[in-house]
Amino acid sequence: MTPQQRHIYLDHSATTPLDPAVAAVIRTHLDETFGNASSIHRYGRTAKVVLEESRERIARAVGAQTAEIFFTSGGTESDNHAVIGSALYQRRTFGRDHVAVSAIEHHAVLDSAEYLGSIGFTVDRIPVNSNGFIDAEKAAAMVSDRTAVLSVMHANNETGAIQPISALSEVARRHKIPFHSDTVQTVGKLPVNVNELGADLIALSAHKIYGPKGVGAIYIRQGTSLDPLLHGGAQERNNRAGTENVPLIAGMAEAVEIAGLCREELFQRVTVLRDTLYSIISNGIQGIIRNSDPEGSLPHILSLSLDSRRYNVESESLLLNMDLKGVAVSSGSACTSGSIQPSHVLLAMGRDTRTTAATVRFSFGKFTTIEEVTRAGELFCSIVRSFPSV
Numbered sequence: 444m445t446p447q448q449r450h451i452y453l454d455h456s457a458t459t460p461l462d463p464a465v466a467a468v469i470r471t472h473l474d475e476t477f478g479n480a481s482s483i484h485r486y487g488r489t490a491k492v493v494l495e496e497s498r499e500r501i502a503r504a505v506g507a508q509t510a511e512i513f514f515t516s517g518g519t520e521s522d523n524h525a526v527i528g529s530a531l532y533q534r535r536t537f538g539r540d541h542v543a544v545s546a547i548e549h550h551a552v553l554d555s556a557e558y559l560g561s562i563g564f565t566v567d568r569i570p571v572n573s574n575g576f577i578d579a580e581k582a583a584a585m586v587s588d589r590t591a592v593l594s595v596m597h598a599n600n601e602t603g604a605i606q607p608i609s610a611l612s613e614v615a616r617r618h619k620i621p622f623h624s625d626t627v628q629t630v631g632k633l634p635v636n637v638n639e640l641g642a643d644l645i646a647l648s649a650h651k652i653y654g655p656k657g658v659g660a661i662y663i664r665q666g667t668s669l670d671p672l673l674h675g676g677a678q679e680r681n682n683r684a685g686t687e688n689v690p691l692i693a694g695m696a697e698a699v700e701i702a703g704l705c706r707e708e709l710f711q712r713v714t715v716l717r718d719t720l721y722s723i724i725s726n727g728i729q730g731i732i733r734n735s736d737p738e739g740s741l742p743h744i745l746s747l748s749l750d751s752r753r754y755n756v757e758s759e760s761l762l763l764n765m766d767l768k769g770v771a772v773s774s775g776s777a778c779t780s781g782s783i784q785p786s787h788v789l790l791a792m793g794r795d796t797r798t799t800a801a802t803v804r805f806s807f808g809k810f811t812t813i814e815e816v817t818r819a820g821e822l823f824c825s826i827v828r829s830f831p832s833v
């Protein structure tokens with residue numbers, strides 16, 4: 444690889460590089476704001492000011508009230524808290540013992556629901572159509588006054604499919620069910636306003652938007668009650684025990700604000716990048732199945748599978764070959780002990796197991812260039828051509 448052909452990172456849905464402006468904020472607070480935000484002396488008060496300013500900035504970005512934002516360790520914790528915390532509170536208070544989640548949720552939601560199943564809840568998975576979209580009517584038919592929580596993500600992390608959140612929040616409201624939407628993939632990519640979405644709970648994560656890993660937030664609409672997951676301190680108004688990580692929280696606030704400022708321009712840019720990449724690949728090789736519907740999906744993600752009737756290849760080989768050529772991409776689905784699990788998202792969309800196992804997710808970011816996607820597309824085509832066809 445020549446110096447001009449630097450490594451190409453097309454895995455922004457997994458994580459993003461830290462924005463230098465965010466890194467500078469974190470560095471300053473690591474050095475200067477070491478106080479415990481619960482302490483009453485000046486060091487604590489200084490940290491508390493930074494904490495509350497950050498809360499206010501994030502609340503403003505999603506149309507929430509400042510007191511409705513609670514800091515967590517990331518999207519996973521926020522999803523766990525929304526789903527498990529709601530369900531436990533609703534069962535304890537109203538005897539509700541059913542949860543409904545979409546079949547294509549991130550494992551942070553799916554496995555939380557599975558855990559609830561292990562402690563006596565009935566769990567329903569709401570199906571999706573072959574393009575990965577939920578039908579709000581089908582969801583409506585699966586919930587009742589017994590439902591303790593309904594959870595449907597704003598956009599899917601593997602395909603980018605954007606879900607009908609406002610319609611689903613109406614369904615939840617009719618039954619007075621707390622409605623959670625995982626917005627980890629949409630903050631900074633789509634407008635995320637809690638009142639327009641109508642969600643009672645949303646999950647945010649900093650590292651998907653050029654912020655630090657290990658910090659996130661949960662929005663809890665005023666009047667929505669959750670049991671806490673963590674016990675041991677009165678931080679975050681008794682909702683989340685543990686000393687707040689003020690430097691990372693300040694970094695998250697900066698990242699959320701920058702993402703909001705860049706959102707529309709980024710949307711336009713990644714649309715061009717995605718369309719360019721798709722055109723190179725679809726013109727270069729046959730038997731490509733597009734998992735990301737061009738009309739209703741985030742343009743930041745392009746998930747493609749190789750049709751099993753034509754190819755006998757697995758994602759691991761594709762990803763490793765791409766990596767050897769200097770391009771980082773993903774299959775989009777979870778990796779356990781180094782091997783890629785069949786995607787529950789693509790299976791829910793009705794793809795066969797072998798096609799599902801030959802999937803590559805390209806995801807674009809604010810530093811991605813047209814030259815990079817062009818090169819990635821050409822390399823992908825030449826790698827696929829090098830595999831024997833069926």
Ligand SMILES: Cc1ncc(COP(=O)(O)O)c(C=O)c1O
Nearest residue numbers: 517518519549551600627628648
């Ligand atoms: C849709 C979605 N939800 C939740 C998460 C988990 O977020 P975190 O990595 O901050 O725990 C991810 C991360 O991949 C995600 O894509």
